[in-house]
Amino acid sequence: MEQAIFISKIENLKYVNSKYTRLYFGNEFCQRLIPPLEDLKVIRDFVSGHQMSFNLVTPYVTDRGIDALRPILEYVIKNFSDAEIVINDWGIFRLLRREFNHINLILGRLLTKQKRGPRILNLKDKVPQDTIQHFQESNIDVPILSEFLINNGIKRVELDNLLQGIFRKDTCFLKASLYFPFAYVTTTRFCLTASSETGRKFLRNIPSCNKECQKYIFSLRHKNMPVNLFVKGNTQFFKNERLPDNCNNLNIDRIVYEPEIPL
Amino acid sequence: MKILVPVNNPKEADKVIQAGADEIYCGVLSHNWMETYTNIASSNRREWRAANLDSFSELRQVVDIAHSNNIPVYLALNALYTERQYPLVFEQAGQAKKDGVDALIVADLGLLLSLKRRKIDLDIHISTGGTTFNSQTAKFYEELGASRIILPRHLQIEEIKGILNDCPTLKFEVFILNSGCKNIDGFCTFQHGVNEILHGQIWNLPKRLNFDRHLLNGIRRLPSNLTQRLKANIFGIDSACLLNYEISLVSDSTDLDKKRRQAILKNISSGFNLLSGVDTCGVCKLAEFENIGVYGVKIVGRNYSTLKKINDTRFLKTVLSYLATNHPDTKEFYTFVRMTFKQIYKMDCGDLCYYPDGI
Numbered sequence: 001m002e003q004a005i006f007i008s009k010i011e012n013l014k015y016v017n018s019k020y021t022r023l024y025f026g027n028e029f030c031q032r033l034i035p036p037l038e039d040l041k042v043i044r045d046f047v048s049g050h051q052m053s054f055n056l057v058t059p060y061v062t063d064r065g066i067d068a069l070r071p072i073l074e075y076v077i078k079n080f081s082d083a084e085i086v087i088n089d090w091g092i093f094r095l096l097r098r099e100f101n102h103i104n105l106i107l108g109r110l111l112t113k114q115k116r117g118p119r120i121l122n123l124k125d126k127v128p129q130d131t132i133q134h135f136q137e138s139n140i141d142v143p144i145l146s147e148f149l150i151n152n153g154i155k156r157v158e159l160d161n162l163l164q165g166i167f168r169k170d171t172c173f174l175k176a177s178l179y180f181p182f183a184y185v186t187t188t189r190f191c192l193t194a195s196s197e198t199g200r201k202f203l204r205n206i207p208s209c210n211k212e213c214q215k216y217i218f219s220l221r222h223k224n225m226p227v228n229l230f231v232k233g234n235t236q237f238f239k240n241e242r243l244p245d246n247c248n249n250l251n252i253d254r255i256v257y258e259p260e261i262p263l
Numbered sequence: 264m265k266i267l268v269p270v271n272n273p274k275e276a277d278k279v280i281q282a283g284a285d286e287i288y289c290g291v292l293s294h295n296w297m298e299t300y301t302n303i304a305s306s307n308r309r310e311w312r313a314a315n316l317d318s319f320s321e322l323r324q325v326v327d328i329a330h331s332n333n334i335p336v337y338l339a340l341n342a343l344y345t346e347r348q349y350p351l352v353f354e355q356a357g358q359a360k361k362d363g364v365d366a367l368i369v370a371d372l373g374l375l376l377s378l379k380r381r382k383i384d385l386d387i388h389i390s391t392g393g394t395t396f397n398s399q400t401a402k403f404y405e406e407l408g409a410s411r412i413i414l415p416r417h418l419q420i421e422e423i424k425g426i427l428n429d430c431p432t433l434k435f436e437v438f439i440l441n442s443g444c445k446n447i448d449g450f451c452t453f454q455h456g457v458n459e460i461l462h463g464q465i466w467n468l469p470k471r472l473n474f475d476r477h478l479l480n481g482i483r484r485l486p487s488n489l490t491q492r493l494k495a496n497i498f499g500i501d502s503a504c505l506l507n508y509e510i511s512l513v514s515d516s517t518d519l520d521k522k523r524r525q526a527i528l529k530n531i532s533s534g535f536n537l538l539s540g541v542d543t544c545g546v547c548k549l550a551e552f553e554n555i556g557v558y559g560v561k562i563v564g565r566n567y568s569t570l571k572k573i574n575d576t577r578f579l580k581t582v583l584s585y586l587a588t589n590h591p592d593t594k595e596f597y598t599f600v601r602m603t604f605k606q607i608y609k610m611d612c613g614d615l616c617y618y619p620d621g622i
Contacts, residue, residue, distance in 0.1 A: 003379060060450070062418070063397045063425045063615040090372075091399030110394075113371075113622070115304075116452035119503065122326075126460050130347065131297045137345040144380065145373035169346075186451040189417040192534040192603045196527045202619035204443050206419065217514035218531055230513070231531065233568050 001247065002254040004177065006057070008262040009214075010039050013046055015259035019168050022045050024256055026057030028108055028234045030090045031065030032209055034058075038161055046077050054080045057262075060089040060110055062191045070095075077102055086158060087111065093152070103153030106177075109184060112157050113139045116185050118238055120164050121226040136167035146174050159252070160184065161240045163227065168250045177254035181241045182230070182261050191234035193218075213263060232261040264552065265559035266579045267337075268572055271314055275569040280332045282573045283580030286366065287329050288341040290315045290565060291322050302456045302465060306348075306355065307339040308370070308392060308448075310456025313471040314566035319358045326363040335365035341390035343371045353377070354420045360385055361478035367395075368413070379408045386410045391438070394449035396422075398429035403435050412436070413561065414605060417447055419620055420548060424555040437552060439560035440575050441567070443533065443543030443617055446504055453503040479541050483613050505540045508532075538615075545617030546582055547600050550593070553586065578607050592609060 001119035005016055014025065025043050027033045047054045056076045061069060069092065076083050077100055087093045088108035096102040115135045124132060140157050147155070156175045159166065160183035168176075193216060195207040213233030220229040220236070230237045239241060244250060267283035270276050276287060290307030292315035302310045309315060316322055322338065329336045338359045344352050352374060356367060360383060367385050369375050370392030378387060388411040389395060389404045395412045404412060411434040414423060418437075427435055444451070458466045510532050512524060519527065533539075542564070552560060562575045581603050585591070591599060604612045 060394060060396055062422050063429075064422070065401075066397055066399060074549045089396065089400060090403045091395075091401075094399045094403040109264075110450050114452070115343075115454075117454040117503065119454050119457050120303075122457065123460055126301060127303060131301050131304050134300060134304050134345050134347065137347075139343045139345060139371055139373050142373040143347065144346070144376045146503040148372070148376055184452075186446040186453055188446045190445050190534075192531050196566070197528045199526075199533070202614070202616055203445060203534070204416075204543060204617060205619045206417075215516045216512060216527070218528075219511045219513045220506075220508040220535075221511075222508045224506060225503065225508075229508075240547045241584045 004055070004254055004256045006179070006256050006258050007260075008033065010042050012260060016046075016050070020052065020257070022053040022055060023261075024055040024057050024087070025088070026059075026108055027158045028057055028059050028086070029184070029263055030213075030233055031059050031061045031068060032092070032201040033213075033263065034065070034072060034134060036069050037071060040072060040075055041081075042126045047080070053082065053084075055067055055086055056080075057086040058088060058092055060090075061092065066095065084156070085146065093154075095210065097152060100184055105152075105154045107140065107149060107154050107157045109158050109160055109179065112159060114160055114164060116160055116183055118163050118185070118226045119224065122224070124164070125224065132164065133167055135160060136165050140174060141168055141172045144174070149174060156254075156257070161243065163238070163240055166244055166250055170249065171253050175254075176250065176252045177256050178243070178247065178252045179256045179258060181239050182237045182258045185229060185238060186238045189234065189242060192231065193233050202204065217261065230261060233263045235263060237261055264549070264557060264583060266576060266583070267559050267561040268576050269562060269565040269567075269598040270325055270572070271316060271565050273316075273328065274320050275572060276571055277374075279402040279572050279576050280334055281328065282576035284576050286335050286337065286559065288337040288339060288561075289322065289325060289327065291317070291319055291355065293318055293355070299351075300348070302459050303454055303599065304342070306342055306352065308390070309339070309565050310339045310454070310461060311566050315509060319355070322359065322364070330363060333497045336363075337366045337368050337388060338364045339368040339390065340374065341368045341370040341392050343392070344374060349377070351475065353381075356383060366411070375404070375407050375409070388413060388436075390393050392449040394447065395426070398421060398426050401426055401430045401433055405430065410434060411558070413450065415447055416444060416617065420551050420555070420618055423557070427556050434558035436559040436561050437545070437557050438563055439549070439579065440562045440564075441542040442563040443615070444504070445539055455502060465593045471609070473566070473571065479537060482537055482541055483610055483615070502540065505535060505537065508535055541615055543615045543617045544604070544612055546604070547597050547616070548618045549579075549582055550586055550596055574607050580602060
């Protein structure tokens with residue numbers, strides 16, 4: 001089992017040790033947190049010095065976000081040999097295939113479409129087994145989609161460690177990574193954390209940002225929600241510290257450890 | 264600019280058309296789907312039974328009524344499907360084609376590829392679940408056969424304008440009324456419709472009677488200091504995004520004093536109060552949407568009452584007619600929109616804006 005570690009800021013290189021052979025860097029949820037080139041230079045020196053493989057993690061983006069991401073993609077493709085790029089936006093996929101002809105792509109958590117909502121646990125005894133199994137699966141294992149991904153340079157998919165368990169057929173042919181221990185549940189551009197210090201007039205606006213997400217993490221608890229949720233920045237997560245027993249059968253051959261919520 | 268209106272039963276199709284609907288969309292939650300997957304894994308992203316037609320024979324009736332008025336009908340097949348569901352999904356797509364539906368609304372890339380391979384002769388619209396946040400994504404879907412994109416609620420008008428400029432051969436829809444979800448539809452994995460399973464038919468009735476929407480809209484009439492304190496579980500509304508969470512700060516790198524900490528927690532809490540679930544309105548931005556070339560504006564709320572759908576449609580039709588006839592400046596237009604809102608809904612709009620930029 002390959003061991004990778006996922007960090008979203010260079011200060012968190014402190015978590016990296018010899019157990020990990022691959023470093024994930026970047027973020028999935030906010031284009032305002034696309035790392036500057038200077039950070040990528042630090043990362044390049046680090047992975048080179050520690051003989052680690054490298055993954056750049058990219059978020060979903062607007063056209064402005066694409067402009068911000070473009071020099072980062074150019075730098076990574078030029079300076080990291082065999083870098084994998086984790087995509088969470090079909091536009092970034094198209095850009096990488098057409099303009100960069102890059103084929104070392106990984107389908108990120110936002111595009112693997114698992115059903116992560118914890119409240120499925122409240123319904124386990126109340127719905128048919130077919131429904132539960134549906135909630136353990138992902139659309140990426142539908143053969144026509146798996147074939148499309150492989151034919152287009154996407155050779156791996158990123159999965160969250162679902163509370164209800166994961167089901168993949170023995171015949172699934174896409175390799176998978178499992179993120180651990182934080183799974184994302186939902187995300188927004190109307191970032192609550194960004195307006196946490198000032199409040200807001202409109203609920204539906206994109207507030208100005210002083211990177212409050214780097215200061216605070218909130219916990220949400222409710223009797224109808226089987227586990228606590230965590231709000232970091234614009235995204236909600238849950239924590240699941242129990243790894244599946246059957247990773248090999250699920251074609252999972254990489255664990256992506258998140259020492260902190262990667263945002 | 265087209266007005267897209269949802270229906271959940273054949274009887275209301277004619278009524279919304281008479282009110283001014285240009286196009287109709289709907290979903291079907293059929294008996295055989297429900298038997299295996301229940302409402303919680305709905306075939307079309309609306310998990311409440313009250314949001315859907317109950318059968319394809321009802322769909323046929325809707326199509327017949329709409330087509331006799333030259334109005335197209337679009338069927339939402341915009342869930343994210345696993346392999347075991349495909350036989351039923353194909354059956355539904357085929358039945359929709361037979362019933363005369365004009366387009367399918369799709370979010371799942373696997374289904375989009377399958378429909379293309381099967382050469383199904385229907386237009387494909389990409390659901391907001393397709394998360395088209397940029398021009399590259401729009402072109403990606405166009406290359407796979409989509410003719411129309413329904414944009415996410417989380418784009419600003421300048422961003423929408425950029426996408427439309429870059430993709431002149433695609434049609435685009437934006438949301439204009441109701442259900443201003445704060446989370447991004449295509450990236451949100453919370454379940455809805457949980458109460459319908461936990462409480463069965465008992466819950467289905469108040470949903471069909473729009474009890475929860477009446478309660479939510481009643482909140483508009485309360486003083487704002489009170490609405491900030493109202494939590495969803497008071498009314499049995501249990502969408503995960505509206506739960507009355509106990510919120511705490513688990514990590515704070517700034518060592519806040521007690522007063523500041525409480526203020527921050529209150530601000531976070533405001534994102535989960537009931538006001539955040541009240542229907543939003545983007546009608547003040549219709550002129551801008553028309554100017555930048557948006558093809559259609561979508562009324563959300565398949566499960567809403569027929570009366571609400573009629574009023575929403577009338578509201579949009581009245582404002583679009585005023586816009587076409589009077590060419591008002593921004594101030595005149597906003598004044599007219601707010602006045603019309605009050606005339607139709609008997610209350611102030613309350614600045615619950617879909618697109619608040621510049622308001």
